[in-house]
Amino acid sequence: MSERRIIRIENLVTPKRRAFGILLHLHELDRKGSDTSALIRDSNLPAAVMSDPDMLIDIAAERRFLQRLLETEYSDVTPLEAGLAIGASTDISMFAPISNAAKFAGSCLEGLSMFLRFPELIWSNCCVAFGETDEEEFIEFVPETRNETLDAFSAARDMASTLGFIHGFYPDAPPPLSMDFQYDRDVTNRHLPDRLSGLLRFGRGRNELRMPKGFWTHRPITASAAMFRSLEMAIMRQLPVLRRQDRTSHLVTRQLRALEPIASLETVAGQLGLTARTLSRRLADEGVRFSALQDEVMVGRAKLYIRHSDLSLSQISDILGYSEPGAFTRAFKRVTGVSPKSWECR
Known part of the structure; x- marks a missing residue:
């Protein structure tokens, strides 16, 4: 196997992040008709997260919420299957303004790199690396929760939503080769999103989204340097507000x-x-x-x-x-x- 070369790596876990990520989960539960207020209450989160996406949440509190989510709403599937279901059904445009800027990027690498720069605006619990070999290119997801259940859930959710972003904004890019997971080697009865089932491989050495050579340099049909820079600067102007401690x-x-x-x-x-x-x-x-x-x-x-x-x-x-x-x-x-x-x- 040829040498793996890392292009960029970043830990997307922050001590605190906005309640926005929790609201994305609640949006999915609302569509299922679940009692979201009960889930918030049982997770010991303040009711204010239901109405304030800018509220700062401790990363530990967010993980308690996810654990409770898996124990109740997704108790009939493995954590990895729950993560895939949530990630695959997520409208990635909800991660605005990052997604609004990324669709105008000059290459797929530039667009996806936007998500590494603004962890306050996303929901990842992973360290993410962009890399390549002589034969292919990849995005590796290394969960940082130190909890086997949440690790599998986080890797699957983040990988599936990343693939959704690629399909949504870069539809003419080279299609993925596979989605590889370290988990669920022995699970036989699976509940998987139809559009992902042909790509998935379990019990692998790494959690990777594997892409053909040339994916990183692919120029999206929506590429526009002027629009990309303008929207990027708009996000930068928001950072002092995003990163302040809530009074x-x-x-x-x-x-x-x-x-x-x-x-x-x-x-x-x-x-x-x-x-x-x-x-x-x-x-x-x-x-x-x-x-x-x-x-x-x-x-x-x-x-x-x-x-x-x-x-x-x-x-x-x-x-x-x-x-x-x-x-x-x-x-x-x-x-x-x-x-x-x-x-x-x-």
Whole structure:
């Protein structure tokens, strides 16, 4: 066998990542009619992950969720089969904005490399290597969970979704040779996605997506250097936000914007898995009051109603949950410096 040469390698596991990856799993369960709120509750995750894809989640908490997912929703198949089913059914465009940029890449290698640079935006639990031999090219997936169940699941999910990306955005690229897995050597009764079954090989030495020679340098039909650079820079501009540590005030504001009607202190605290007292104390440590955040979000929504609907100010006050129109007017003036009527006439 010819020498393996590694072109690029990167560990995609981060100590914390956004709840976006969990929401992708919940999307698949919603389509199956499963009770996603029960799964979140049983995994000891805050309910806020259901409405806030930007919420930072400990990698250990994410793995507890995946373990629970396998024990309940996919208990009738092996972890590898569950990973293949989820990965193969995933619409890879949901990994926007990476996928939006990658489809304009000048080569398949350049496009797939985009996923290595922004681990906050994906769901991988693997170390990923791009490489080649004299006869073929490959992507190797080395799971980093240190758990046999999650290792098999993660490798299968990541490989199947990667293949889905290739099929979706590079349909004219050389087709894969095989998908090789270290796991499930002795499993005889398999539940596998139809479109993958002809490619799969089990009990192999590595977890690899094997491609014919020339795949890395293949130029996609959608290639555009200008579009690729523009979208790449757009992602780069988002990185400071993606990589910041969540402040409590950020979490509260995002929950207030997500919930309808705009929620109380007790409701938001419950969503975040905190008591109202603890939430108030954490906000105070940041020099912020819950009522001020609540007013800011309410007034922002009120401006939309004033500008884009025929509702009266009294009706808007009721919709936003104020006890009476005077309370709405006072809150609006605290935030904007003018009354709703004055702002409407601008």
